[in-house]
Amino acid sequence: MTTPRTSPSRDDSTTGGESQEVEPSADDDVDTGAALERETAFQVANRRPLSTLLGRPVVVGVLLLALFVLVVPIVTTFVSSFARTATGALPTGFVTLEHWRYVLGFGEYGVRANAIPGLTFSVGIATAGMLLNVLIGVPVAYALSRYEFYARDWVNTLAILPLVPGVILGIAFLRTYPERGGSALGLVVGYCLLKSPYMVLTVQSSFQSMDLRRLEESARSLGASWPRALLTVIFPHAKRGILAGCIITWTLAAAEFNFTYMVHTGDPEPFSLFLFRNISNAPYLQSAAAISIYFLIVVAAILVLQTIGNRGFTTVRE
Amino acid sequence: MSVRLSIGDSIRQALSSVHTVVFPTTERERERRRIAIMTIPFFALAIFAGFVPLATMLRMSLSEERLFNEGWSVDAWETLATDRTYWWIGFNTLWFAAAATLVSVAIGVAVAHALEKYSLPFERVIVAAVSFPIALPGIVVAFMVVVLLGRQGLLTQTVAFFSGQSTIDLATATTIGGLFLGYVYSLIPRATMILRGTYAEVNTDAEEAARSLGASPFETFRHVTLPEIRPGIVAAAILVFRSALAIFGTVLILQGGFVVVTLRIDRELAVGFNSQIAGAIGVVYVAFLIAFTFIGLRFVRAEQVAI
Numbered sequence: 142m143t144t145p146r147t148s149p150s151r152d153d154s155t156t157g158g159e160s161q162e163v164e165p166s167a168d169d170d171v172d173t174g175a176a177l178e179r180e181t182a183f184q185v186a187n188r189r190p191l192s193t194l195l196g197r198p199v200v201v202g203v204l205l206l207a208l209f210v211l212v213v214p215i216v217t218t219f220v221s222s223f224a225r226t227a228t229g230a231l232p233t234g235f236v237t238l239e240h241w242r243y244v245l246g247f248g249e250y251g252v253r254a255n256a257i258p259g260l261t262f263s264v265g266i267a268t269a270g271m272l273l274n275v276l277i278g279v280p281v282a283y284a285l286s287r288y289e290f291y292a293r294d295w296v297n298t299l300a301i302l303p304l305v306p307g308v309i310l311g312i313a314f315l316r317t318y319p320e321r322g323g324s325a326l327g328l329v330v331g332y333c334l335l336k337s338p339y340m341v342l343t344v345q346s347s348f349q350s351m352d353l354r355r356l357e358e359s360a361r362s363l364g365a366s367w368p369r370a371l372l373t374v375i376f377p378h379a380k381r382g383i384l385a386g387c388i389i390t391w392t393l394a395a396a397e398f399n400f401t402y403m404v405h406t407g408d409p410e411p412f413s414l415f416l417f418r419n420i421s422n423a424p425y426l427q428s429a430a431a432i433s434i435y436f437l438i439v440v441a442a443i444l445v446l447q448t449i450g451n452r453g454f455t456t457v458r459e
Numbered sequence: 460m461s462v463r464l465s466i467g468d469s470i471r472q473a474l475s476s477v478h479t480v481v482f483p484t485t486e487r488e489r490e491r492r493r494i495a496i497m498t499i500p501f502f503a504l505a506i507f508a509g510f511v512p513l514a515t516m517l518r519m520s521l522s523e524e525r526l527f528n529e530g531w532s533v534d535a536w537e538t539l540a541t542d543r544t545y546w547w548i549g550f551n552t553l554w555f556a557a558a559a560t561l562v563s564v565a566i567g568v569a570v571a572h573a574l575e576k577y578s579l580p581f582e583r584v585i586v587a588a589v590s591f592p593i594a595l596p597g598i599v600v601a602f603m604v605v606v607l608l609g610r611q612g613l614l615t616q617t618v619a620f621f622s623g624q625s626t627i628d629l630a631t632a633t634t635i636g637g638l639f640l641g642y643v644y645s646l647i648p649r650a651t652m653i654l655r656g657t658y659a660e661v662n663t664d665a666e667e668a669a670r671s672l673g674a675s676p677f678e679t680f681r682h683v684t685l686p687e688i689r690p691g692i693v694a695a696a697i698l699v700f701r702s703a704l705a706i707f708g709t710v711l712i713l714q715g716g717f718v719v720v721t722l723r724i725d726r727e728l729a730v731g732f733n734s735q736i737a738g739a740i741g742v743v744y745v746a747f748l749i750a751f752t753f754i755g756l757r758f759v760r761a762e763q764v765a766i
Contacts (some may be wrong), residue, residue, distance in 0.1 A: 190675030203569035214603035280497035298761045306705030313512030334508040398596045399707045439594045454593045
């Protein structure tokens with residue numbers, strides 16, 4: 142007996158599922174008991190539940206609303222940074238690079254207001270924090286993925302959950318190391334600790350796709366010492382994960398605000414404080430240009446992440 | 460013979476285990492040494508940059524002097540315990556973070572559901588757009604709220620255009636509503652990230668069976684899908700609530716007459732440099748966060764609430 146392809150019981154399709162127009166192949170596995178199915182089909186057709194009619198539109202509606210809220214301001218900010226004026230409903234007077242020139246400090250605007258020294262300083266600090274993270278994060282990730290040991294769960298929790306929020310760490314830091322708090326060293330160490338979970342997690346997910354024990358043992362049996370096996374065989378195998386961790390920790394450290402705001406004093410001004418100054422008391426379009434600089438950094442980071450096969454800033458395992 | 464070791468014995472035992480880690484003789488001991496070598500740099504950093512400062516912060520809350528840790532005084536803790544203002548700030552922080560968590564996780568479920576269950580056009584673009592804000596710091600999120608709800612904001616201007624009211628009256632960026640949007644803006648991407656991972660593991664056979672037995676889409680979601688994604692929802696709630704408590708930059712810029720703990724700490728330091736009170740609030744806050752995390756982790760695996 143053959144079930145018609147347009148069996149009415151499948152009409153309102155799978156739940157959660159793909160809609161019938163998109164995936165008719167879902168019918169194939171319910172051929173048995175078609176008579177029974179046809180019977181219930183009429184009942185179902187008579188009392189169509191509300192969720193059949195509304196479920197999918199509502200869920201898609203929520204998705205669209207969330208997308209609107211998340212994306213529209215980003216696009217608007219970026220686009221308005223090229224506009225001349227923004228007094229009406231929409232920015233007008235395209236295209237000008239004036240605001241970009243202003244925040245980057247080119248032209249006749251004077252040196253104090255510009256972003257270049259801050260950007261350079263932040264690049265240096267974020268890079269140092271990232272390198273320190275490689276030194277401490279990669280070994281911890283390896284120990285957690287390769288060995289079973291006492292208190293492993295505790296170490297794991299400590300390593301992958303940020304210990305304290307940046308504001309609190311900043312205050313504590315300032316009192317503990319008053320003379321070093323605002324220095325580059327203080328910022329490097331603070332950024333490193335605050336962003337280390339991203340490094341540990343990313344590298345860990347890379348290690349978990351490898352047979353670490355076999356790899357380590359074959360390298361050892363071929364005569365490599367343990368440090369040599371790690372440095373020349375295992376870590377190079379995980380280089381994608383390490384690279385991805387580097388990019389994520391670098392980008393997030395470059396814009397870390399809460400900790401910097403609490404700790405930093407003096408010159409040069411880190412990039413996140415430059416952003417803060419622009420957001421809290423600069424003309425709208427100039428703020429837009431300053432923020433757009435950061436958007437460009439993030440987009441660049443995401444593009445690099447995608448070329449090395451990582452999905453973006455997510456550390457969720459595949 | 461007593462079963463308990465004397466202090467001398469315990470010390471000797473500890474020393475000998477340190478000795479075997481430093482000078483291992485068996486393979487098991489060598490492995491222990493390796494684990495120690497690999498985890499010690501991390502602990503050194505965590506102690507230097509994390510635990511020592513936190514201990515100093517506790518000492519700071521008990522200090523008599525404002526500028527240095529000198530003398531002992533429990534005044535700050537007394538103020539914290541008796542002054543109703545602080546209780547209200549704590550309560551405000553909790554309910555606001557809880558409400559933002561609830562909304563964000565609910566939206567996260569819908570977004571993850573739509574992405575994993577329906578075949579939508581431009582799915583990769585949508586995924587990228589939803590995860591992009593994870594990289595935005597709180598101050599940038601605040602500006603995003605201003606772009607939507609500020610005086611020149613898109614929504615403000617649209618409503619003003621249709622209703623004829625003045626944009627100054629309509630602007631809501633620096634009210635509690637704007638602040639809530641700012642919270643939700645930073646939290647939705649995190650909730651979605653975790654829930655998409657959970658949805659990817661859901662067994663679709665049970666859903667199809669329920670549907671073919673005549674369950675409505677909602678009934679199927681309620682009785683089949685929801686129990687399967689419940690661990691993901693709990694994990695997302697833990698992570699999102701933790702993040703919501705730590706939000707500072709957004710509040711600092713939007714303010715909105717609403718004081719949460721992080722902002723109050725900043726105010727204590729900015730006005731009058733009440734470092735003892737700031738330290739005491741910080742200690743309570745960290746203690747709460749750690750307790751919450753460990754209680755929360757009893758329900759899910761640690762990896763699920765990562766970041």
